[in-house]
Amino acid sequence: MSGIGRIVAFLLALFVINVVMPVHAERVEMSVEVGFGGYVVPGRWNPLRLELLGETGAGRIEFHRQDRNRRPVIERFDLSAVGNGLIIECPVFSGETGSRLQVKWFDGKRLLAESTVDTAKRIFPGHLVLTVGVPPPVEETIEESLSEQEPILTAAVALIELPQSTMGYDGVSAIVMTDPGPLLNPAQLRSIRSWLAGGGQLVLRRPRPGNSGIASALLPQLPTAQKISWGLGKISFMGKFDEEAKEAWQGVIKLAPFITDYRLTPSRIFIDEGLKVSPLPKSPWLPGLFVTIWAMVGIVLSRMPRRSLRWWLLFSLIASFLAFSYSQWLALRWYRGASVQTRAVYLPGTNGAYFDCHVNPLYTGKWVGVDYQPLPWDITVDSDWDETGLLSPGKDTPLYWCHSTVQSRWHVLSDDTGGMNLQGWLPSSLDTSEKLADSLIRSALSVAWWDGTQWFTPSEDQDQDGWQPIEEVPEWFVEQNQWFQRIQQISPQLGWLVGYGALPQESWYVQKTSVKTAWWVLPLPVEVAE
């Protein structure tokens, strides 16, 4: 065979080898557990714990369920790391009547394992009290004593089963825990602190002294009293007391009626009623205008009689510079035509914030009669925790959310018409509420202060510092009124700083374009605000 022939044969072989794809198979197992003790609380986020056994290659996990409007919701985790066994925690929102949840494990197009959980048969519409290391007779006493006030279910969980995600505690009203010592991991501790700040109740049974107790890991200082407050929540340290007596527990755990239990927790504060979707200026003709002007200059250039390649290059250079400046200006106003609406509710203290984001990508699918594959939407949340997700349109499926990490802090509540509603929690990077409030006020476009009785706005008079009372509710506030009203009911004794503007620490990027504004709420004790 000649030299050329050998090269041809080699290239031909390369071409053929690439066409034929190798297929590899592995024995795998998957176990799925939703809620606590098999029960889920309807209308709340519930933890989902997925355990993958066997070699996890570069496959993917898909969660399929229906939202409260019966629209399909798909979340997806790409498994990039190869290893033996993996645990994924993914809080899922359960509808009022429960939902059917499908978990699928794919290797490429091949379905490796599938599991279906029907939560409709295991819903509990009442207060859920978690018990950790509590003897069964005491559990029964807790359930019996509190059920006289409200429907209550106690669920015994192991320490390791306590969710690492803050969202996983959404449906938990109280935790009764025999002090295990400082054994919880940082993610669990952070999540419990945030849950407490939002109004959770933790009862530590038989607390260990000093640094050998869980309090040393959970709190910045060792407690000096039997009951201490943490944000809107409280921690009770119960040493020796009559655990078998019903009355004892009724004094320790106070539960509000389940229906009106407005704790600062995502399912209770982010309600859609009254949320006005205000799309940003889309201006789809603006990019076209630039292209048209560019083309017209180019056409004039192409009609010039003389040879003019250098003119073409000069034209390209100037047009590129203009395109760069123009596109930067345009991108800030456009977000690919999306409506992005973000709400943030800060937890008291420095316990992070809950976020709710509605992203409605408008320009997917058909445009001027051409039906082409819509592009995935890239959304990045940049704080101390970088997380990127892709809102990706499937060919025969609706938009789905693709997580960049298995330790995700953002999850899909619902698949709105044409868009997606994401909820999540982010930690705070500022030391104190005062610093956070200062930072929010400085960057706010609109801000107001409600002290429980009256509204105040920043004083416009340069000579007068501080806030001035106003007779009427601010107009911009009325637009968001129902949402804020719900929040006010949570704790009437608190003051609330409310506003619209940039958030100090978190940066949202939709298609690499920073989303500058959000509605936010910061609870502040009146004395702190003053």
Added chain:
Amino acid sequence: MISIIWSELRMWEQVYAQKTLGTVLRFVAVITAISIVRPEMFFSGAIFSGLYLGLLAGKHTWSPAKPWEWTGRGGLPPLLVIGGKIIAVVLICLVHLIVLTPVAILTSALWGIPAWVLAYAVLAILMGAATTSAWAMMGHYLSLGNGSLADLFAVGWFAATLIVPPFRLVNPLWLAWVILNPEKTPLFGKGIIMGLALLFLTIFAIGILMRNERGYPFERR
């Protein structure tokens, strides 16, 4: 080879630059202006522009001499001649892409297209232009210089790779979709390797066809 590249570029610049640059600019402007400079539309426009340039180059539209003239009179090896012409069309295509840069910048900023996607797209466009040029050259050669098969071969390879699923990886249009779809992006490298393999196969095939033709095949026949 350098003299072949230089002569192709000189002739294109002197006679055809205004025409091809104007045509590409108009085509891309229309297709992007009506689609809010959507990247898939911009990439499609740029790819079809590359195919157009590849076809013209494959038919030796701006060549001062045909390949068999270079091999016959100049005594140059066929592979060198074909290689030179392919490199010339790649360079000409690059000049057109420079003119399209403002729209690429606009597309990139508005739709969040990272620089690496643009770089991949440039690779796909150049590969598409080069492969089209090679197939058109083969058609041109087989039709004894009258170019009747050039169009058929140029459109044929593109259509065949688009229609037959296993060969889609080498189709520039499909590659553009691959790079805009993060799930599929890992396939791009494979597509480029296969595309280059196909390009070199085509070049070698023309080389083999021309190997025994020393001089002026069409005059001899």
